[in-house]
Amino acid sequence: ATERLCLGMDFGTSGARYALIDPLGRILSQGKRDYPTLYSTGETMDWVSSWKETLFTLLHDVPLEFRPLISSISIDGTSATTMIIDGNSGEALGRPYLYNESCPDALPVVKSIAPENHTVCSGSSTLCKLVSWWNENDSSKDSAVLMHQADWLLWLLHGKLGVSDYNNALKVGYDPELEEYPPWLKSQSYSRALPSVIAPGAPIGQLKQDITLRLGFSKDCVVCTGTTDSIAAFLAARASHPGKAVTSLGSTLAIKLLSTKRIDDARYGVYSHRLDDKWLVGGASNTGGAVLRETFTDEQLDELSEQINPMEASSLDYYPLRGIGERFPVADPEMKPRLHPRPASDVEYLHGILESIARIEAKAYRLLQEMGATPVEEVFTAGGGSKNEKWMKMRERVLGVPVSRAAHTEAAYGAALLALKGIDQNIREHA
Ligand code: ADP
Incomplete structure (x- = not known):
């Protein structure tokens, strides 16, 4: 033994x-x-x-x-x-x-x-x-x-x-x-x-x-x-090198990036936790799955997502929010949700929402880099949205780095x- x-x-x-x-x-x-x-x-x-x-x-x-x-x-x-x-x-x-x-x-x-x-x-x-x-x-x-x-x-x-x-x-x-x-x-x-x-x-x-x-x-x-x-949930993904990140796609969108440099910016609610000789930089947006759940059932999400071509960029430009106000990657307490125009096709509509959330995610990682954090190299995904393969492909295209589902997400x-x-x-x- x-x-x-x-x-x-x-x-x-x-x-x-x-x-x-x-x-x-x-x-x-x-x-x-x-x-x-x-x-x-x-x-x-x-x-x-x-x-x-x-x-x-x-x-x-x-x-x-x-x-x-x-x-x-x-x-x-x-x-x-x-x-x-x-x-x-x-x-x-x-x-x-x-x-x-x-x-x-x-x-x-x-x-x-x-x-x-x-x-x-x-x-x-x-x-x-x-x-x-x-x-x-x-x-x-x-x-x-x-x-x-x-x-x-x-x-x-x-x-x-x-x-x-x-x-x-x-x-x-x-x-x-x-x-x-x-x-x-x-x-x-x-x-x-x-x-x-x-x-x-x-x-x-x-x-x-x-x-x-x-x-x-x-x-x-x-x-x-x-x-x-x-932090335990981040550790579970075993993203142990600078540049590795975990995006959590739950009711809201939260990102955590391992960085060699510490970043803190109260305007955006961005702050860093120490992990040995590195920093875990985190920020949370108000966009995320909550908006999806208001519009579609989880079954509809599965079924409509199936029909999306993830290699094709959506021309719809939304900012999905459940209420007024955003903190990160845009600090604007007055920001209004933007979900118009709604196309006749639900597949197109969902494509537009998922693509817009992916753009917000990309902007979030870009902002951290502008603040001095290690550039993102690879993203692991946690939360309810992580099971959506089509979204993963879209995010990979929009983020320009490999995106996969985290093998473990349990704290x-x-x-x-x-x-x-x-x-x-x-x-x-x-x-
Ligand atoms: P939380 O713990 O933050 O409430 P979860 O991690 O349980 O959230 O994730 C729930 C979210 O996942 C819901 O808001 C829902 O819209 C989203 N979701 C569920 N299924 C899918 C799917 N197939 N594609 C995208 N998002 C999904």
Whole structure:
């Protein structure tokens, strides 16, 4: 039993998944659990117990025969989901702040200390959550420790309080380039609650002994730092060289490009996460599949797409949006959707919409390049639109680079790859 297996877990908005891989990245086992709910009221039960229960349910779901072969574990969580923990007792000091929750009360204070347009200058940033907690609580401040959802779940496994990764920590104000909290943050009284930060996928410690004994995991299993759910989904595509990108064609269009240079531009909502010695540059447009779904059923989409000749450019010039306003690659809060003229033929109409979205995608990659990012070389595709082969061909023509469907898009798979990186590092450090 020398096979080194890696376990990744993804804690998303409605449930959690796991993926177990071998060193070659082959999936040996995977599973999903919805968060338990209180059926009597239909309300989700308290998140702390819910996530903890789901974590251990997933560990139980991992087939018994694999458990002793697992060398490392990593977890991703929703970005900016924040918990304040009592460092002495390990108990949560209040309920978690969810990823999309806003703390407008803290925003003026945060804006007054942070540089203009910094990522923390949004009501839902982790820093606003920390400041809001700090202002609302009188006691427990001395022992308060801030943890992101992934940090906390990993802590349940390794037991060392106050460790995070620089992907999760970006929205609390950590500077991944200088590898420290900036002076304007360090000088605040609440900075003592901030976790220490290391790279995603770095070994933190051994899996706790009571867990290894109770569940039959190896005593040598290491627990590694995690990342955010959207970064884990990018990692899953294994786009590991500068110039490789992942376009997500879901309700909206999101692009992520691996670059040697860091790009940040608040006007366009473009910002960069660090991935070792590279930068993951991301931007999101309001165009995307939501408009398609308003016009066609998924069956119609399949059937009409079949009839499109993807080598032929559509002369229709649309800007499909569901509402008013666009951010990237055009920053215009007043922009109106443009879907006229509508031709008599639905095939032509769909062709025009898909081609227009492809042009917006191309413009997005061009804009990143103009800002200084590594030029795009190859695009992997994720999301509901990725199954459309004709669209893929059209995008390849419009983008001028190879476009394919990503082999893996599950964040849990990306987390498992982080765990794999963690054992490689552990071996190097102990060699
Ligand atoms: P999200 O998670 O963002 O809601 P998904 O990744 O599940 O979205 O993708 C759903 C989108 O995929 C829908 O908006 C739908 O219009 C689009 N979609 C589904 N089938 C096709 C298809 N054959 N061609 C293009 N788009 C499609």
